[in-house]
Amino acid sequence: QLQLVESGGGLVQPGGSLRLSCAASGAFLNYLTAGWFRQAPGKEREGISCISSSGVFTNYADSVKGRFTVSRDNLKNMVYLQMNSLKSEDTGVYYCVADNNFNCELDYSRLTSDMTYRGKGTLVTVSS
Numbered sequence: 001q002l003q004l005v006e007s008g009g010g011l012v013q014p015g016g017s018l019r020l021s022c023a024a025s026g027a028f029l030n031y032l033t034a035g036w037f038r039q040a041p042g043k044e045r046e047g048i049s050c051i052s053s054s055g056v057f058t059n060y061a062d063s064v065k066g067r068f069t070v071s072r073d074n075l076k077n078m079v080y081l082q083m084n085s086l087k088s089e090d091t092g093v094y095y096c097v098a099d100n101n102f103n104c105e106l107d108y109s110r111l112t113s114d115m116t117y118r119g120k121g122t123l124v125t126v127s128s
Helices: none
Strands: 003-007 011-012 018-025 033-039 046-051 058-060 069-075 078-084 094-098 122-126
Touching: 003 094, 018 033, 018 094, 018 122, 033 069, 033 078, 046 069, 046 078, 058 069, 078 094
Parallel strands: 011 122
Antiparallel strands: 003 018, 018 078, 033 046, 033 094, 046 058, 069 078, 094 122
């Protein structure tokens, strides 16, 4: 059974950067689509990014385009989210997700609900 564990969250000032990591164990990640969503206090889940199994195709929420970059290293069984120019509204718990039957373009709207595997999340706080 695939398990996902996120790390890299923390407190950062507005304008700063963080790199989140998602480590997979129990199965190989290279055949799965992966992604990230976040949930801020009192708000609905928001799909942040998606990356195809090969890493060739990516998709992003409009709120993070140009600031966040998703990547993966299938040899290391890892997925990453580089977050730059962070804003206070980026605060939330960030979850890594994966699924073996998910299309980053066609299924993106269901990123927060239909991915089979999900980590326990890592908290990102953007504040001065």
